[in-house]
Amino acid sequence: MFILDSSSPVPLYTQLYHQIREQILSGKLPAESRLPSVRNMASELSASRNTVDGAYQELYAEGYIYSRPRSGYFVSALDQEVAPQATSGKPGRNDYLPGPPSCFAYDFHPARLHPESFPAELWRKCFIDGLRRNSQQLVQYGDPQGDWGLRCSIQGYLERSRGVTCDPDQIIVCTGLQQSLEIVAQLLKGSHSVVAVENPGYHLPRSVFQNHGYTIFPVPVGQGGMDLNQLKDGNSTIAYVTPSHQLPLGYVMPVAHRLALIEWAESGGRFIIEDDYDSELRYHGKPIPSLQGLRPSGNIIYSGTFSKILSPALRLSYMVLPYSLLATYRQLYRAYFPSVSLLEQRAMANFMEQGHWERHIRRMRMIYKKTHDILLRAVDTHFGTRAVVVGQGAGLHVVLMLPDTRQSEAEIIDRARQRGIWLYPFSDFHMTGQPEAATLLLGFGGMKSCEIEQGIAILSQLC
Numbered sequence: 001m002f003i004l005d006s007s008s009p010v011p012l013y014t015q016l017y018h019q020i021r022e023q024i025l026s027g028k029l030p031a032e033s034r035l036p037s038v039r040n041m042a043s044e045l046s047a048s049r050n051t052v053d054g055a056y057q058e059l060y061a062e063g064y065i066y067s068r069p070r071s072g073y074f075v076s077a078l079d080q081e082v083a084p085q086a087t088s089g090k091p092g093r094n095d096y097l098p099g100p101p102s103c104f105a106y107d108f109h110p111a112r113l114h115p116e117s118f119p120a121e122l123w124r125k126c127f128i129d130g131l132r133r134n135s136q137q138l139v140q141y142g143d144p145q146g147d148w149g150l151r152c153s154i155q156g157y158l159e160r161s162r163g164v165t166c167d168p169d170q171i172i173v174c175t176g177l178q179q180s181l182e183i184v185a186q187l188l189k190g191s192h193s194v195v196a197v198e199n200p201g202y203h204l205p206r207s208v209f210q211n212h213g214y215t216i217f218p219v220p221v222g223q224g225g226m227d228l229n230q231l232k233d234g235n236s237t238i239a240y241v242t243p244s245h246q247l248p249l250g251y252v253m254p255v256a257h258r259l260a261l262i263e264w265a266e267s268g269g270r271f272i273i274e275d276d277y278d279s280e281l282r283y284h285g286k287p288i289p290s291l292q293g294l295r296p297s298g299n300i301i302y303s304g305t306f307s308k309i310l311s312p313a314l315r316l317s318y319m320v321l322p323y324s325l326l327a328t329y330r331q332l333y334r335a336y337f338p339s340v341s342l343l344e345q346r347a348m349a350n351f352m353e354q355g356h357w358e359r360h361i362r363r364m365r366m367i368y369k370k371t372h373d374i375l376l377r378a379v380d381t382h383f384g385t386r387a388v389v390v391g392q393g394a395g396l397h398v399v400l401m402l403p404d405t406r407q408s409e410a411e412i413i414d415r416a417r418q419r420g421i422w423l424y425p426f427s428d429f430h431m432t433g434q435p436e437a438a439t440l441l442l443g444f445g446g447m448k449s450c451e452i453e454q455g456i457a458i459l460s461q462l463c
């Protein structure tokens with residue numbers, strides 16, 4: 001039944017583990033079937049008992065098998081829908097990597113970009129230009145805050161397009177919001193312990209600050225963004241907000257609210273983290289200028305990313321620290337090394353300096369406006385008055401509220417899966433409470449026009 005290859009560099013117990021796992025996943029070894037005893041299996045394979053025991057222990061630790069006292073090991077019942085796909089023979093790359101849910105014909109994930117949008121040829125040229133320039137810098141560690149050229153390009157772009165006022169000196173090139181928040185959490189740890197987050201809101205700030213020992217204070221979101229009265233009622237001294245396109249509801253924080261939030265921060269030595277993640281993508285009117293630009297000298301930490309326009313796979317983002325935190329940052333991180341590859345930073349700097357970035361933004365805005373409009377038309381056609389759309393006109397997703405639907409979110413997601421539709425659970429955005437009506441989050445960035453039309457048609461029959 002199992003064949004072990006003693007000439008292979010893969011240890012025998014690992015080979016056996018993979019073969020049994022494969023049979024469990026493919027259903028050849030059905031749930032509740034009993035595995036041969038360690039002694040019998042060892043003699044059948046002419047292997048040592050340690051080999052068999054090692055394989056069984058791995059399978060047991062990962063939950064593929066369980067033990068019954070004095071009866072031996074049995075195959076666990078796995079939910080085959082969610083179980084990883086079996087792969088043949090030796091361990092392949094995908095045994096270790098969580099692959100995308102590629103089996104879905106209609107993937108409404110909110111963080112996917114247009115499948116053919118990455119400007120590979122331009123990126124290649126910018127990368128090669130970066131490689132040819134000053135190769136002496138490639139044999140040493142770079143500036144932990146990021147390549148100076150890239151920081152200058154980011155500064156110019158932020159000033160022109162986002163109304164952010166800062167010096168390149170204040171910019172830190174990061175590998176994504178997660179790293180920015182890790183730094184902020186570390187910087188503020190001594191004197192702050194409670195962070196206000198939007199509820200519903202992005203899960204990442206909750207996790208990062210929680211992992212650093214902070215208390216998370218969820219603040220409800222209304223049409224004007226985070227509810228400032230409730231914020232003031234709490235004892236948080238840091239507020240994480242997405243004021244130009246609230247995630248997930250898409251609301252824009254009006255300027256009066258922004259000023260009141262700044263006042264809240266200034267009056268008590270508090271901090272605002274402004275996550276300006278996708279504000280390049282507004283489909284009507286001009287992009288909303290940043291909150292940071294209203295008070296450049298205030299305690300506002302501004303975060304932006306290249307993930308929404310260019311590629312989430314590059315892992316390239318930036319953060320602007322207020323001067324009040326810069327000295328502490330330099331003190332705490334003086335022994336650190338840069339975390340983003342210099343070549344990637346140079347490629348990005350070239351991409352920006354040569355005007356490709358701003359052209360690419362305009363191009364992507366046109367593409368996403370088209371898919372956004374197709375989505376809204378499809379919702380109108382197939383749901384009609386059954387659905388209320390929230391947060392349209394910007395970003396890469398809209399929210400659909402279904403006041404008359406009696407099904408739970410889990411039921412809708414499950415029925416959608418069976419019809420090839422992948423939905424991101426809206427409930428993941430809630431730290432406390434739930435929306436009053438069944439609510440769907442529909443990301444459209446990674447979908448083709450025809451997929452949107454068909455996916456919405458199917459979805460409308462399920463809700």
Ligand SMILES: Cc1ncc(COP(=O)(O)O)c(C=O)c1O
Nearest residue numbers: 111176177202247277305307317
């Ligand atoms: C609100 C918000 N901020 C930031 C990000 C991610 O940015 P990055 O890829 O730079 O970590 C996302 C990603 O989906 C997001 O939804």
